[in-house]
Amino acid sequence: MNTIFSINGPVVKVRDTKDFSMLEMVYVGEKRLIGEVIGISSEETTIQVYESTTGLKPGEPVEGSGMPMSATLGPGILTNIFDGIERPLKKLEELSGAFIAEGANVPALDTSKRFEVTVTVEVGDRLEGGQIFATCPETPVIEHRSMVPPNVCGEVVWTAKNGWYRITDKIAELKTDDGKTVTLTLAQKWPIKKSRPFKERLPISMPLVTGQRVIDTIAPIAKGGTAAVPGGFGTGKTMTQHQLAKWCDADIIVYIGCGERGNEMTQVLEEFSELVDPRTGKSLTDRTVLIANTSNMPVAAREASIYTGITLAEYYRDMGYHIAIMADSTSRWAEALREISGRLEEMPAEEGFPAYLPSRISEFYERAGYVETLSGKEGSVSIIGAVSPQGSDFSEPVTQNTKRFVRCFWALDKSLAYARHYPAINWNDSYSEYIDDLADYYGEKVSPDFLAYRQRIANILHEENKLMEIVKLIGSDVLPEDQKLVIEIARVVRVGFLQQNAYHKDDTYVPLEKQFNMMGIILELYDRCAEAVSRGVTVSAVTATGLFEKVIKMKYDIPNDKPQLFKDLAEEISKQVSVLETEVI
């Protein structure tokens, strides 16, 4: 029997053994704490423990499980909230009360719950890995499609009848090519650090519509894409993630609370169960799974939480769904890597982070993508990772390395947040490399003018940015009229378009069509005013009409389902500006 030799925080060492393999899951001590083998040398095996090691003694047993750290995949994942190693927190509560005790071994999924299973294969069918053999309604909105594990294939020799089954019940039996019999159940296991296979990657072509104007219009993310949201504390990272989780048009949301506040997870739990998904009319929780490793939970499980989350996402992707992962925050994950690395006395690279930080970050983001699954369906995993830079300094290693591996960057800005401009995404520092990939979609589904409008809006903001340099030095009074107009219009863009009120019933989610119309009105206002100004109307006369305020308020005044009102507004602009022009003449 192998026994503990040394203990240092979450790192435990075992001496003189050859029984363990790399990344194997192990049970540590009398309490059977869950751990993972992270280093093996001829003398000692190093294990990181996913729970508090308080009370552990040298000499207590360490037992291997014979398999890598794995996630259990099957119906019952959705609507659930798990800790970093996929233990259901509600079950833990029943077991140990409000405070989490160590060594609680509970199955990830409820083994007593029955699902109404429809078997979709017949005896004699040949099944490849990843093919669907049974379906069941997991929640009112998501059909769970049980798949043959990716590494198994063979001929169906037996199937169960349609009916109510538990995840441990036998649904079908396969006879593999080498004559072995494999039992298929609704659940399967998959190692969390290994990405699940798919047939091929498909080119990215669809946006992940979020209903947030600054994102959809200025820096859109694609389905299967990756985005980073860096920002100091109080800039609204979590708010942004919550908004996306609520409104983006993914089928399923995996929300990973990695080293963040406990109350935030509670908030997601409470809020999502009250909110109704506009597309399905059902509760948002029906399409959501939460992974919570709050900042006071064990640090090693924080590292695992990211992998657990993405494994669950890939599993649903393989069924042909579009998944969006919110990882809040990847910096805490990187810090967990640093902490473990420090305990292992590895040579640190930048700021104490291990040298393998960039490769870990890239491995994680590379698991996103738009793919054709093994069963021939299309599915995607999009990753939106929050980054919490130390001291709000974007040059620190986690932000910099993340920037290299994501194609969408939403930089949150402290000064915008201070002025309570939310979402505080800085339009000058943020970018998206997906614009070109998505051009066709915007052109066909929204309007051929969408990208041209977007470009003009971006130009106005850019122009303002340049002018503000001057204004900061000499004040705005000395600018020529046409430049004053740019500053006024840019204010309309910032306050009326980019700023969005998450607590307003219409403004919290804005469909692409309305976003387009809003840009149209702003540009209409700009063009008409520019014309008037060139004919000698002063900017102060134009602003005195109150048109600018009216356009700013259109996000509240024009409901999402009444696009015809934009026409009226355009006419009003035209009329009022014409009046001004006649006055000058």
Next chain:
Amino acid sequence: MNLQYVGLNEINGPLVVLDGVEGASFDEVVDIRLDDGSARLGRVVEISGNKAVLQVFEGTNGLSLKNTRTRFMGKPMEMPLSPEILGRVFNGAGRPVDGLGDIYAEKTADINGKPLNPVSRSYPRNYIHTGISSVDALMTLIRGQKLPIFSGSGLSHNKLAVQIVRQAEIAEESGQEFAVVFAAMGVKNDVADYFRRSFEESGVLQRVAMFLNLSNDPIIERILTPRCALTAAEYLAFEKNMHILVILTDMTSYAEAVREFSSSKGEIPGRKGFPGYLYSDLASLYERAGVIKGSEGSVTQIPILTMPNDDITHPVPDLTGYITEGQIVLDRGLDQSGIYPPISVLPSLSRLMKDGIGEGYTRSDHSDVSNQLFACYAKVMDARALASVIGEDELSELDKAYIEFGKKFEKYFVSQRPDENRSIDETLDLGWNLLSLLPKSALDRVNEKVLNEKYNPNTAELFE
């Protein structure tokens, strides 16, 4: 286990190494007796085979390799608890030091606590009235929140904390009892005494449990101080159904103690020499605030920290800000211009306020006022920056109005007397009156209806 180990094998700063130990467990408490009869407490921080590394809380002064007897207690650091801890004074390690004898314990609890299951938490929503305009209107304190005060040396954070304690109507309607747990870490004796006197004057001293680790007390003990205090707070809140306000001062000294301990263990330092796990370590304290489903009580934390060199990007305020639910930032400039409380409004924030204000909590127009005040005050800063370049005379009319608004806002809204307790109606109406100094069109965060109702064009004479 009553085996005693005579002598030590190595002493290094606050750490001692003991060889030949059998059956020691990680994180357990040790009792070290010196030959002169005095006792010290320690904790196992690393075990390797039969070698144990111990951290001595009271410091290693006077320890030698042969004058000690060490006993392993077989359990992690625990603290005796009973409702009698209220009104008592403890040292940083949770031992009574007021000469009134030991606590007759109803139970003992591990001071490290256990992580609270997010499923068991109840999202905090109840607003705590503090009577301080800037806090109530702009960074509302919510029961169960952790809202730190970011301050600097010489600023009036203590005065502000005392005012909050005195005026906080924490237990109003619900009839639960209210109590304060006060933990001093590395603060001067005068400061601890100031708090004690203030509690006495406001008549709450019998409802305060004080944990004192003053600046001349052993540094390693400082690591225990907040843990003891929070264990007491959790016990009173979740088992005795009280509303507890925890004041932790000064978190910077605490973090420095963690750094000192870390470096003596030879760990790899992160930013400014603080260990890489400082975030997790601070989180294990701050996260012990909240409300649990099925319990009537709550733990609300007001940690106070002094930002070294007033630098908000220093690791301690930085990491704190990432964990806590907002912050109240004090500003030296305001303090120097005689404004109390010198709350710097823009970087201050309460993350929980959005769900604890408005209809049914404070007043339906609360979020309108606060958003608009923030937005306008941000413009004031822009106008001031511009004025410092081109002079106030050259500013546009609107910018001049902002400058005027800024002055009045600081003078009448932010500033108030230390004993002034403003009602929420007073505060919000004051906000509207100040906003009305600006042209109506500049108020773009408020919806039209509310604005028409609240905009008061004859406001100027109110602030002469």
